[in-house]
Structures are given as C-alpha cells and as structure tokens.
Amino acid sequence: MKFSTIKFELNGKPVEIEVPPAMRLLDILRETFKLTGTKEGCGIGECGACTVLLNGQAVASCLLLAGQLEGTKITTIEGLVHDERMNLLQRNFLECGAVQCGFCTPGMLLSAYALLQKDARPTTDDIKNAIAGNLCRCTGYKQIIQAIQKSTESLSDPDQ
Amino acid sequence: MIQDIDFYRPGSLEELLTFLKDHGSNVKIIAGGTDIVPGLRQKASRFSHVKTLADIQHLHELKTIEISDGHLSIGSCATFSQIEANALIRKHFPLLSCAAGLIGSTQIRNRATIAGNVVNNAPCADSVPPLLVYDAIVCVRSHREDYTVPLNELLLKPYQTRLNADEVLTGFRLPVLADGYRGEFYKLGRRRGVSISRISLAVLMQLQGGSIQDFRVASGAITPVSVRLSGIEEYARDRKAGSELFAQLAQQLGNEIIKITGMRWSTPYKLPVVQQMFYQILMKLNDESVTG
Amino acid sequence: MKKEFSTIGKHIIREDGWEKVTGQAKYGDDFNFPNQLFGVPVRVPAVHAKINHIDYSEIISDPDLIAVCNCSDIPGSAKIGPIRKDQPIFCSERVVTSGDVLSLLVGPSREKLLQLREHIRIDYEPLPILSDPSKALEDDAVLIHPEFKTNLIVHYPLRKGDIEKGFQQSDEVIEQTYTTQCIEHAYVEPEVVIAIPMGKHKGIKIIGSIQNPYTARRIVASVLNWPLTKVRIIQAELGGSFGGKDDTMNILAARAAMAALKTGRPVKICYDREDSILESYKRHPYVMHYKVGFSRNGKIRAMKIDILADGGGYASMSPFVTWRSVVQATGPYEIDHVWTDVRAVYTNNPYTGAMRGFGSPQPIFANESLMDEIAIRTNKTPDEVRRINALRQNSITASGQKLTSHDVNLVTVLDRAVEETGFSKKWRSNHTASCGPHTLSTGSEGNGDDASKLILKENDFIASSDLFKKGIGLAVSYRGCSLGAEGVDAAAAYLSVQPDGSAYLVSGLAENGQGLRTTFSMIAAEVLGLSVADIYYLEQDTGVIPDSGPTVASRSTLMGGAAVKEAAEIVRKRLEKVLMDHWNTTGAAEFNFSDHHVYATGPPNQRIRFPELCEMAFQKGISLAALGWYAGPRVDWDEETGQGPAYFTYVYGCQVAEVRVNIGTGEVYVDRIVAVHDPGKVLNLLGAHGQVFGGVTQGAGYGLWEQINSLSGQIQELNFDQYLIPTSNDIGEIVPIFIEGRDKYGPWGAKSLGEPTLELTAAAIANAVRNATGRRFFNLPLNLEEIMLGRKLINKTAMRGSHV
Ligand SMILES: Cc1cc2nc3c(=O)[nH]c(=O)nc-3n(C[C@H](O)[C@H](O)[C@H](O)COP(=O)(O)OP(=O)(O)OC[C@H]3O[C@@H](n4cnc5c(N)ncnc54)[C@H](O)[C@@H]3O)c2cc1C
Numbered sequence A: 001m002k003f004s005t006i007k008f009e010l011n012g013k014p015v016e017i018e019v020p021p022a023m024r025l026l027d028i029l030r031e032t033f034k035l036t037g038t039k040e041g042c043g044i045g046e047c048g049a050c051t052v053l054l055n056g057q058a059v060a061s062c063l064l065l066a067g068q069l070e071g072t073k074i075t076t077i078e079g080l081v082h083d084e085r086m087n088l089l090q091r092n093f094l095e096c097g098a099v100q101c102g103f104c105t106p107g108m109l110l111s112a113y114a115l116l117q118k119d120a121r122p123t124t125d126d127i128k129n130a131i132a133g134n135l136c137r138c139t140g141y142k143q144i145i146q147a148i149q150k151s152t153e154s155l156s157d158p159d160q
Numbered sequence B: 001m002i003q004d005i006d007f008y009r010p011g012s013l014e015e016l017l018t019f020l021k022d023h024g025s026n027v028k029i030i031a032g033g034t035d036i037v038p039g040l041r042q043k044a045s046r047f048s049h050v051k052t053l054a055d056i057q058h059l060h061e062l063k064t065i066e067i068s069d070g071h072l073s074i075g076s077c078a079t080f081s082q083i084e085a086n087a088l089i090r091k092h093f094p095l096l097s098c099a100a101g102l103i104g105s106t107q108i109r110n111r112a113t114i115a116g117n118v119v120n121n122a123p124c125a126d127s128v129p130p131l132l133v134y135d136a137i138v139c140v141r142s143h144r145e146d147y148t149v150p151l152n153e154l155l156l157k158p159y160q161t162r163l164n165a166d167e168v169l170t171g172f173r174l175p176v177l178a179d180g181y182r183g184e185f186y187k188l189g190r191r192r193g194v195s196i197s198r199i200s201l202a203v204l205m206q207l208q209g210g211s212i213q214d215f216r217v218a219s220g221a222i223t224p225v226s227v228r229l230s231g232i233e234e235y236a237r238d239r240k241a242g243s244e245l246f247a248q249l250a251q252q253l254g255n256e257i258i259k260i261t262g263m264r265w266s267t268p269y270k271l272p273v274v275q276q277m278f279y280q281i282l283m284k285l286n287d288e289s290v291t292g
Numbered sequence C: 001m002k003k004e005f006s007t008i009g010k011h012i013i014r015e016d017g018w019e020k021v022t023g024q025a026k027y028g029d030d031f032n033f034p035n036q037l038f039g040v041p042v043r044v045p046a047v048h049a050k051i052n053h054i055d056y057s058e059i060i061s062d063p064d065l066i067a068v069c070n071c072s073d074i075p076g077s078a079k080i081g082p083i084r085k086d087q088p089i090f091c092s093e094r095v096v097t098s099g100d101v102l103s104l105l106v107g108p109s110r111e112k113l114l115q116l117r118e119h120i121r122i123d124y125e126p127l128p129i130l131s132d133p134s135k136a137l138e139d140d141a142v143l144i145h146p147e148f149k150t151n152l153i154v155h156y157p158l159r160k161g162d163i164e165k166g167f168q169q170s171d172e173v174i175e176q177t178y179t180t181q182c183i184e185h186a187y188v189e190p191e192v193v194i195a196i197p198m199g200k201h202k203g204i205k206i207i208g209s210i211q212n213p214y215t216a217r218r219i220v221a222s223v224l225n226w227p228l229t230k231v232r233i234i235q236a237e238l239g240g241s242f243g244g245k246d247d248t249m250n251i252l253a254a255r256a257a258m259a260a261l262k263t264g265r266p267v268k269i270c271y272d273r274e275d276s277i278l279e280s281y282k283r284h285p286y287v288m289h290y291k292v293g294f295s296r297n298g299k300i301r302a303m304k305i306d307i308l309a310d311g312g313g314y315a316s317m318s319p320f321v322t323w324r325s326v327v328q329a330t331g332p333y334e335i336d337h338v339w340t341d342v343r344a345v346y347t348n349n350p351y352t353g354a355m356r357g358f359g360s361p362q363p364i365f366a367n368e369s370l371m372d373e374i375a376i377r378t379n380k381t382p383d384e385v386r387r388i389n390a391l392r393q394n395s396i397t398a399s400g401q402k403l404t405s406h407d408v409n410l411v412t413v414l415d416r417a418v419e420e421t422g423f424s425k426k427w428r429s430n431h432t433a434s435c436g437p438h439t440l441s442t443g444s445e446g447n448g449d450d451a452s453k454l455i456l457k458e459n460d461f462i463a464s465s466d467l468f469k470k471g472i473g474l475a476v477s478y479r480g481c482s483l484g485a486e487g488v489d490a491a492a493a494y495l496s497v498q499p500d501g502s503a504y505l506v507s508g509l510a511e512n513g514q515g516l517r518t519t520f521s522m523i524a525a526e527v528l529g530l531s532v533a534d535i536y537y538l539e540q541d542t543g544v545i546p547d548s549g550p551t552v553a554s555r556s557t558l559m560g561g562a563a564v565k566e567a568a569e570i571v572r573k574r575l576e577k578v579l580m581d582h583w584n585t586t587g588a589a590e591f592n593f594s595d596h597h598v599y600a601t602g603p604p605n606q607r608i609r610f611p612e613l614c615e616m617a618f619q620k621g622i623s624l625a626a627l628g629w630y631a632g633p634r635v636d637w638d639e640e641t642g643q644g645p646a647y648f649t650y651v652y653g654c655q656v657a658e659v660r661v662n663i664g665t666g667e668v669y670v671d672r673i674v675a676v677h678d679p680g681k682v683l684n685l686l687g688a689h690g691q692v693f694g695g696v697t698q699g700a701g702y703g704l705w706e707q708i709n710s711l712s713g714q715i716q717e718l719n720f721d722q723y724l725i726p727t728s729n730d731i732g733e734i735v736p737i738f739i740e741g742r743d744k745y746g747p748w749g750a751k752s753l754g755e756p757t758l759e760l761t762a763a764a765i766a767n768a769v770r771n772a773t774g775r776r777f778f779n780l781p782l783n784l785e786e787i788m789l790g791r792k793l794i795n796k797t798a799m800r801g802s803h804v
C-alpha cells in the first residue's frame, strides 16, 4: 500500500501524518489520533455523525480523504473544550434536554457551532437548515433547536 | 474502506493538464468528492478503473465567481455554499442560487462543486436544470485545446458526459438575462430536509403585455438526463399567458416526457404530478407579474 | 412521606450529559484493546438457499487471515432464540434470509478482511422464496424451517361474548383490510461488540452496544457451554436502540466470543450501516382484517379481527410482539363481543422482532382508522364516537380484565387534546371542504398503466388556492405496562451510600439512551433528600447486579424505578433507626430527608446533616448498602380464550395531528402534533418531553415514508440515502401535555411513556389526511405514491444511485 505524508492543522496544532492517501479523515481522527468524539453512522455523507470543521465550515469527515487535507485546518469536538461559544452550546444542550443517546451530539454541536460562527443571530429556519444534515433518531430535534436558539440569545444579550 | 488509490495534487491547472495527458485513463479528477467517495465505497462501476485521484479543490483559479462583459463566470470548483450565498448569482440567476441552497445538507454544500454535479450528471443533479435555462456554456481545457460547448451538448446519458479523460471542466459562462424574466426552480423530494429530487423543473418566462416573449423550461429527475423542452418553449412564445395556455403547456410537457422515457415504474406517479406542478408554477409566475 | 417533591417532576439535567457533549462518552467502537483483531461476516448473495460448499482455499493461507469461525467451532447451543431456538449463530446447510451469516473471518485489519471476503467461493443452490406472508400457511408453501412442519410461529385467539349475536345486534357493519410496512430502528450508531478473553479461569469479558446485557450473557454462555458467571457483559454507551440492539447483538456477542477464544485475542466486530440494516431485525409488517358492527348511535356491538404478522426468517420476539397485539387489537373500547386471531408466520423476509411500540402501532393504525369511519357513518365527530365507546373506570377490556387499580384516564386525555386543538370545529369544517369539488388530482383514471390516461384533463388542473388541503385527526390508545402475562417481571437495583453521604447506584436495567440513569438517580435522591449530583451511577455490569429481565416494554421506570426506590427506602429505614437511637426518640418519630439534611418532624425537632449521619452509621457498623428488588403483581392469561388480566396496569394517550396535504403532489406536511399522555407520575420532566418529541417524530416517519422494501427478500434500502428518517426540517410543532393519573403501582405511581408516544402518531396523521382529502388510506406509509395513486410503486430494478 502506498503512503503519503500529509501536513495539516488539527485542533489548532500542526500535525504531520504518514497514511494511505485515500484513508478517510474520519478514520484518521479515530484511529491515528484516537479522537473518538467524531462518530460514524453511515459512511456516505447522510447522517452527519462524523461532522467536523474544515477551515471553519461543517463537513462530513467520512467523505474527506487524506489526500485532500494538505494545508487545511480541521477542528473536532475535542478541539473546542475551552471554546466559550462551544461551552455555551454544550451547557444549553444539556439544559434543554437536547441529548439522549448522544451519538449524534458531537456532530450536531459542530454544525450548530459553525452556524453561529457565521451568523450570531440565525432564524429558526436557519437553525433547522444548518442541522438538517445531522440525523438524530432520539430527540425529534425540538430540544436541539431550542438549545441552539438559546445560545444565540444569551450570546447577543450582554445581560446574561 | 477504500481500495488502494493514489493521490495527485497539482500545483496549477497547467500541471494538471500535463499529468492528465500522461496518465489520463486511470485518473479521475476529485473536487468535493461527494459523489466519488460514496461511489467508491459502494463499488460503483463508473469508478472501478480509478487508480489515481487528482485533487483540484485547492486551485484558487477555479473558484472565482464574477460578472464581466455581460456574462457571469463561475469557476468549476465553486461550492454550492459559495453559489447560494453569492450576491451576483442571487440577483441575476436566482434559480441557480435557489437550486444550490436545496442541494444536500450544509455539510454537502460546503464541499460539493458545481462542476462535480454537472460531470457526475445524475438525472437528479439539481444545478443542471437552472444552468440549462440560463443557456450555460461550459469551458473545457486539456493539453490539446481550450474550447467552450453549450451545456446541453455536453450531457450524454445518465452519469456520463462528452468530456474526455484528459479534459478538465474549468467553469461555466452564463449570459446575463434581459429584463422582465421571472422564473422558478422547483424541487420535489420525499422529505423536506436533505432530499434527492424526485422531480425538478427550472422555468423562465418573459412576459410583455400579457403575452409570452420568451419561455424556457428544463426538466430534472423525470428524464434520463436534464433537457430543455424546446417543443413547449416554441409553442409558448407569442401566446397569451393564462390558465388555458398553461394547461396546454402542462399537457404537452406530459406528452414530451412520456415520449422520452416511455412507461417506467415511476411514471404513473411522476407524470401527472409534473404536469400539475408545472401548471402551478406558471400560474404563480403569471400572478406575480400581474401583481408586480 | 412528604407531599412536596424536591427532585421528582423537575427539570433535571442528564447525569451522563457532560461526557456526551464533549465527545468523551465511550460507545462500543470507541473501545480498543492491545492485540485486537477484527471479525467480518461472510454471507451468501442469496435469500433462501442450500449451501453445498464454501471454499476458502484462495485466502486460507493469507497472513491477514488469522482464523475462520463457523458452526463447527460451537461447543454449546448452535441455535438460539427467546422462545424458539431457530436462529443459528452461523448457518451451515441453509440460509433463510438475506442477512444470514455463514462464518466470521478474523484478522488484524478489517479492510483487508473485507477484501479477502471477495475471494471466497460459495457453491449454493437457490431455493424457492416465500416473501408474501399471506401465502405462508398455504398447503404448498415452502417451509422456512421444515423441522417445525409449518410456517406458523404462533397463533393467539381471543374470544369474548358471542360474536354472531353482536353482529346481529348491529345496525351497520364495516369490513376493511389494513396493512403496515416493515421498518428499521435506524439507531444512529450501528452495532459493535468486542470480546476479550480473560484467561482460563476468569472467562470472557464482552463490551458492546448491547441493549440487554443479561440476555446477551445467557446466549453467550449457552453457545460456549459455560456457566453464566464466566461471561461478563459490560454495556458501552448505547447510541440508540429502540428495541433493536437485542437479538442481533446477542448473536454478534456470541460470534465475537467464539473468535476471541479461538484466537486468544480480543476480537471486535463493528458493523457499518449496510451490515446493520441487512442483518438486524425489523418491525413486523401486519396485514389486518377488521370487521366491526355498530348501532346507529355509534356504539360498537361486535368486532372481529384477523391479524397476520410477518415474522421473517426467525421467530425472535414475534410471540411477545403479537401477544401485545392480541390484547390491544380492539383499541381502548368496551366491546361486548370480540373475536380476535393473531398469527405470526415465517417467510424469507428480514426477521422481525422488538421495536419501540412492540405490536401496537400496527393495530392502532387499523382500529383508529376504523373508528373515524364509524364516526363518519354515524354522523358524529371522531371524538364523540370514541367517548361513546371508551374504556372508563371499572370497564371490562377485550380480555375480560376489569380496570380498577388505577385512574382510567382515557376520556380525560381525549377531552384535553380535543380542547387544546379546537378539534371538533376544525374537523367538521375540513370534512365539509374535503367533500367539495377538488380532491386528489389523479383520480381512478390515473391508476391504469396506459400512458395516455396519465395526461391531465383540463379540469384536473387545480386552482392554486385549492392546492393545499387542511386536515385534523386524532388517535387514542391504552397500553399495558411492562411485560404482561407472557413474561417473568422483576427487577433489581443496588444502592450503596458512602460515609460522606454520596452514593453509588446501579440497576439491572440498561441505559439505552432514554435517560434511565438520570431518572433512577432522581428517585434515589428524592428518597434520601440528596441531589442527583450526589449519586454516582455505576457502569452496567452483569457481574455486579442481578438479572432484571430485559430493558423493553417501557418497563424501566415502572419496574426498575420501583427497585431503586425500594433500595433507597431500605437504606433510609436503617438511617432512621440510627437516628432514633441517637436522638433517643420512640418509634413514633417522623423524619424528613431533604436538602442533604434529616429533620425530625415533631419532637425532638432536631436536624442533622446527611453526611454526618452516614458517617455515624458507618462508625456504628451499619450497612448502608442495599439491594432493592421489585416483582410485578400477578397477571394471568388463558391461551385458549385470550381472557385474563393481561397487564397489571395501563397508560392512556391521545394525539391530534394537524396536517396540510398538497393534493397535486401527495406531500403531507405535519404542522402540529398535540400529544396528551397519562404516563402516571412524571418523574423527569425534561426527559419526558424528550420522549414525546422523539417518539412522535419516529411515529411520523413511520406514518409518512419509512419503509424497508424486501423484494423477494432482498432489502433495497441499506443506508440512509434510501432509508429516510425525519430530519430537523420535516415535522412541525409538537406539544407534549401530561395528565398524571394515580396508580398504586410504580414509584409514586410512575408508569411508562416511551412507547405510547410513538404508537399513536401514524394513526393520527392518517386520520388527518382522510379529513383533508376525503379519501381513506389503508396502507402505511402514506408516501407520495400512496396518496396520489392509493398504492405503492416499487422500483424493481432499483440500483442505488451511486452504484451506476
Ligand atoms: C448526502 C448527499 C446529498 C446530496 N444531495 C444532492 C442533492 O440534493 N442534489 C444534487 O444535485 N446532488 C446531491 N448530491 C450529490 C453531490 O453532492 C453533487 O453531485 C456534487 O455537486 C458533486 O460535486 P463534487 O465536487 O463533490 O464532485 P466529485 O465527487 O469530486 O466528482 C464528481 C464527478 O465529477 C468529476 N469532476 C469534478 N470536477 C471536475 C472538473 N472540474 N472537470 C472534470 N471533471 C470533474 C469527477 O471526476 C467525478 O466524476 C448529494 C450527495 C450526498 C453525499
């Protein structure tokens, strides 16, 4: 099997790996870096459990191959433990009951995070659209949408 | 999951063209990878010969969106997120930005490119009907030549175009429309979020004093490849807009589609529905132009 | 005990939440062990076939293949099943469904094994395929399991009153057939299991996405022919289950265990989505004939029901699932004369088993559709006709059970839902509108396959103002709680309070993502006056706590919760005893445990900090660890007549759906669902809301588009590109409302909610669509084609888009 050297930035740190170029980013994260917060639900871009940020945008890591990573910035759920906006989202997810089995949760949080980075005051429809690619079988989405909404309000409201 | 595949990362478009010249037949260009990667996983036969993927997503020259001398140019690697958000496209080519916004999910739109959508040429490719009604011209380059070709001539059959293995689609050129056009991109899926088109239509209508000056319609997902329905377009021209004409056009649409596809498993559902929705779109466009 | 609750019924944040939102929670595939191998299943590309020979010669000496496990490696039971032992761990001579597995390839790289798998040559003869359950009992039907001599898995009769007399007393009779489809659980996490050999004497440890650790343990032990104690099952965080990670997981656990013992190394089996959908069991498709006789005033006199369930290739839970159907098939109505037959049969379709709802969503769709038709025939509104027939306090159910021990709140939930939605008025006005000129645009003409008939006529075109039709519909149900007369019903919980006042808790029932750990922690906290943060919930481990039966049938709160409460009360009693000695009070003293303190109410009016009290008990050598055990009250069933007190208590629900139907395309927009449920006492409000939102959304997917099509037994929808579950954009507003009926069973009268929320939605939507369009649909799901053509269209040459 052929291997390539690939350099990119992972959770704020430069990394260099030697992997087969068609290895999926999802597997690189889970196997090479042991970052298991990124999940696999379908492997074909439909479920969003594997969502990560690529240069700040939500993407499906099951559809990205190692060869496409050169020079990119990848952020996973583990990379945002100290991020204020992410912490707010996480707290609101818990307070609103947006987490049941939790398997969709990291991907869902990253989609929400990417949305809020782009637009701090999204409408409910914007929120629904931003997470339409994240399937959740447990919650029916209502409390997730509520949690994201709450995170927009408290961020933009200095009194909170 | 994915078999041994090599990656090639050209430094420029020129480098890519040379590489394709030398290795053409076993190389596949990869842009967003949203068709290729699931295709490889599911062992799609159209990717079975692939030994090397040539990545082009990082080539900035292929990402520009601009208007000059009456044409909009869209680079092949423009993603649907870019296209949806682009103000020029919103203003001058609203059907395209609408279609872009309805493709897949945010995650997909952030990666999926317009050239990938066109070259993959699925019957349900959502950018194709709008591009067709906007008379898109495709820009192609290879080590041999640069040329342009109208989009409808490029599309061969489902999942196939006339592009050669050593050719790169570099972008699209869309003539900016004259005033007075109204249009709609219509997509019907099985659910509201992240859905493949069961039926799609792009319709452009230019009205003057209640009569139709120009009329364009392209199908998606109901014909094997998206096509402009020129018979209907010609019939409509210079006729008086109104429910009577629209019903006729809808019936003609039904007849044309059945001529192209014959009876298929989905015809009993799709044929009546596409007529009905085509009629609804036309009524809506007409009402809008009356109310201004 | 005090009346005011401090924890129960409040908004409480999940105990396991923080790990989940930070990506730290460990699901099955997040566990890896040194030296670990992978296992990959080998299947034959057939549905029903005789296997002549499997040739591994091309790969057998490949260094990437360490071992092949098949049925010849099984020391114990080769076939398993909850009732009938008909499902092989590995098939040898025959396969009967497309998901069947012949062997397991074991090696260090999963990818390499997948490649090697392509080089196995299997010599097989296809056998005739039985895919239509209604042909399964014909004389010349192929036998799926010839050893049973018939394809009948189970037959439950229920006889009440005199059915002929009932029909004679009726003014009108409606007879109708309804069908429901096969669906997939679609938990977002696919199956994973890892077996780790622990050395000769310690046995084997198994970690995985296992719904019922005790069942898995029993199966693994019987396959290995080992005592139960040598098999330890640890449940990983479960990425959804909905009843679906039971039989399949038990089999995977057994295969992994065999492979681990054969190689002496940890073996992981992790399924991708395609494997998961192909091999896991599904919800039963039903064919249901209903005949109902009623008086002009809307009172039902007689109901005759004949239900056929497609069990697929293996019996699995079919006997339990269909038993619930026979109990509940009439719906929650008092009917004097009932004659029901429910049968489950084998076919070559994917096998079917437990799924949230468990034999209720199907008959509810049928009987609630029927109730609306009775309403229309008798010129009443749907709520009126239900009120006329509803079960009330002291009513007698179809199985002859008198409802006494709890509040029979059916009419209460119905009234509340009707009032909340302004039901009757909306229903009447939509009904009148639906009888108007514009109905669905393709009429009967569109049903032919003649192309020219598919061209619309001038008057088929709809005015845009008429394109969307509004509809409102309701459905009600009653649901027996827990396992009922078919199962042994008991559960355990272990609570150990530490000298500093914190406590360990674990129950024999499993966290499946529903929030059980939080609810159980709340119960213990409430009894001891602690907060949920003081309770440390231990990892579920079969080595630690007694078998508590399966986590199914929405029984966890009712049964497991009662066991937790029992354990906490035992500890509390001991602490009270310590206090009585300490404060020198008599036996009459009353204690109040709250805010981390214990107060004596009445003399001596003292108080003590809870940790201090625990320390004191510890110093005195008093054990603060207790095992709570709760056994359900007796229930009973007569197999011949289907009579008896089937469940010891019931819950009631009513859902109202408001929809818009695009009569040009057949799209159904669910604008609002009001879900009124009586789950008994609501312990965890946040969790209860989550159950309603999630259940209703699943129910809507079932009603509108989810479907596993198995053409000749082959599944068409193997991943989420084809199998469509609702997204965030699909379902409108959902309004949960709880009515807390009293019950003498369950912790503070708490019963169940998880399944009731799901079972009503499809039926309510179907009734709303009827109200909107004036047309009744008899076959789920109500997808685009069903609405427009009244039938399903199936792509017989289906190729998944990207296969081309
Ligand atoms: C979950 C999901 C949902 C989707 N939903 C939709 C949807 O709603 N509507 C829709 O239309 N599509 C949808 N798609 C399909 C897909 O996203 C589009 O077709 C996408 O536009 C393909 O672009 P890409 O850049 O990802 O192509 P790639 O996968 O990189 O390439 C696709 C094909 O195009 C060729 N190619 C790409 N760029 C060039 C070029 N410049 N010159 C020559 N050849 C080129 C490649 O060689 C390949 O054959 C969906 C896909 C997924 C996974």
Ligand code: FES
Binding pocket: A039, A040, A041, A042, A043, A044, A045, A046, A047, A048, A049, A050, A051, A060, A061, A062, A063
């Ligand atoms: S695993 Fe990547 S989208 Fe499902």
Ligand code: FES
Binding pocket: A098, A099, A100, A101, A102, A103, A104, A105, A135, A136, A137, A138, A139, C188, C239, C240, C513
């Ligand atoms: S919480 Fe279980 S899938 Fe979303």
